[in-house]
Amino acid sequence: MEKKPVLSIGIMFKNEIRCLERCLKSLRPLREAIPCEVVMADTGSTDGSRDTAEQYADILIDFPWRNDFAAARNAILDRCSGSWCLTVDADEWLDEDISELTAFLRSWDGRPYVLGAVVVRNYSTYDFSGSYLDFFATRLACMAEGPRYAGAIHERWEWPGREVPNTLLRHTVLHHDGYVEMNTNGEAGRRKQARNMTLLREKLKREPENLMVYLQMVESGRNEPDYLDILRQAVKLVEERKPYWEMLGPPILRYAVTLAGINKLPERGEWIQKAEEWFPNSAFIQIDVAFQAFSYFLERDEFEEAARRGEIYLKALEEDRAGRLDPSARLRSAVQSAAPLKEQAMKIALADAYRNLERAEEARELLMRLDFSALDQGTTGKLAQALMNLQMNTRIDTAGLAAAVWDGISAPLPDRKRAKER
Structure with missing residues (x-):
């Protein structure tokens, strides 16, 4: 590489042909914006994943799996030469908005941070139309501080006997669908x-x-x-x-x-x-x-x-x-x-509770504030029932609300397929 990399991106993988190229392609904008290297460890692939990795990796090693995630991560760290290391899993992909991450990497000199946490967004379905869970995962580490991983499972950065400052990158998202199979018992x-x-x-x-x-x-x-x-x-x-x-x-x-x-x-x-x-x-x-x-x-x-x-x-x-x-x-x-889908479901259910408490006007106002683009087929059915209950059991005028609901659920947001389902 012409320049010493600012960022080393570490990826371990085994038989990830389903998703590995998606992960690596998502890193292209970051690699174009910041001097980067991609360091990868194959822990025993037999499905062609290694051929994919060879097309993108700057450094690719074999590391036989030994039931220890930290050991594999540390083998990658030993080959990294960037000022920072970003750990990414093969079943993740980087969001297209990299502005916060690039700004951090370009201006970190003199800041006290040793670690950085990004948002990992776990999806429950492969079409990403259902609910999701966000959490912060500490994936960035300053290489000058000698970071090491510890823990055979759910590995973590560790500096024995020392507290190190961490910062939260709230708008840097790694999307993740690796738990879909676990959720569906595949x-x-x-x-x-x-x-x-x-x-x-x-x-x-x-x-x-x-x-x-x-x-x-x-x-x-x-x-x-x-x-x-x-x-x-x-x-x-x-x-x-x-x-x-x-x-x-x-x-x-x-x-x-x-x-x-x-x-x-x-x-x-x-x-x-x-x-x-x-x-x-x-x-x-x-x-x-x-x-x-x-x-x-x-x-x-x-x-x-x-x-x-x-x-x-x-x-x-x-x-x-x-x-x-x-x-x-x-x-x-x-x-x-x-997640937005959970929020809309609560608004619909709470509106029906308000109706039972003879707080019909509050029910109507809450339903008017729904984000119809976040509804799926199931929550739309519950909304229809809540509207029916409000119409039949209160004196509230629901004509305007019903029109607004129809316009909202039939709008092609976030896409026409979702609108048709609603």
């Missing part, structure tokens, strides 16, 4: 889950009260036969205030409340109460638990309590998007109910 997803859970169980044997390991097991092991036992033990360790319970308790209790609803666990109400009492200011509680608590109280016809949770949820979304809720919470886990 064969590739089952293999990935089995690999992850094996490594996590081994770590838990060494650290039986490690709340971070329990959080990762709750996130990775939904099909495990002892999954609910894992969940309950995680909650028990939070209740016993084990190390880092204040930091990891909110996402763990969020999962507990969500899964209690799905599995009809008797602890559901108790866990909602504990979450709200112990961590009232957490985004996981104000957004995710409030979303779940709304359904809990609605099922019991406790419309006042349901409406209060719905209002907390919508207010928290505003605060979150304005940066007034702690954004660093997403370094620990994704907030699950902040």
Whole structure:
């Protein structure tokens, strides 16, 4: 390369022919804007992925897989010569808006930051039309500080005995569809889950009260036969205030409340109460638990309590998007109910709760504020039912609302296919 690279982009892969070229093509604008090198490690591909990598990589090595993600990442770091390193997974692709990232790399001299976290957006479907989860992943590291990875699974940057400053790049997004197979229980997803859970169980044997390991097991092991036992033990360790319970308790209790609803666990109400009492200011509680608590109280016809949770949820979304809720919470886990589709579903359900409380005008106003482009077929059906209920059970004039809804759902946004489904 003519210039010493500002940025080394590290990618490990094995049998990623489905998505590897998409990932590498997405890096082209960044490579054109900033002096970069791409350093790749093949951990045993047999599907042609290596041929694809050879077309894009500046450095390509073989690194036999040894059940240790950190070891493979560090082998890549050893070959990097940039001032910074950006770690990207093969099933991710960089968003086209790279302005924040390039500005950071061009002007970082003299700043105290050693690490940088970017948004990873996890999709639940391959067509990316459903809901998604955002979290912050620390993927940038200053090479002058000698960064190393630690951890066989869910590896992390580590500087023993030293705190290093981290900055959040809130508008730099890595899109990720690697969990779709796990969400749909596909064969590739089952293999990935089995690999992850094996490594996590081994770590838990060494650290039986490690709340971070329990959080990762709750996130990775939904099909495990002892999954609910894992969940309950995680909650028990939070209740016993084990190390880092204040930091990891909110996402763990969020999962507990969500899964209690799905599995009809008797602890559901108790866990909602504990979450709200112990961590009232957490985004996981104000957004995710409030979303779940709304359904809990609605099922019991406790419309006042349901409406209060719905209002907390919508207010928290505003605060979150304005940066007034702690954004660093997403370094620990994704907030699950902040996607636009979830927000619109809550507005529709909350409007119906308002109707039951004889607050028909508030119901109408809330429905008028819907983002129709964010609706899918399912939420459109719920909207139609809410409109029908408002028309039949109140004296409110819904003619203007019905016209606005029709115009909104039939508009070709975000595309004609979605409008036709609605």
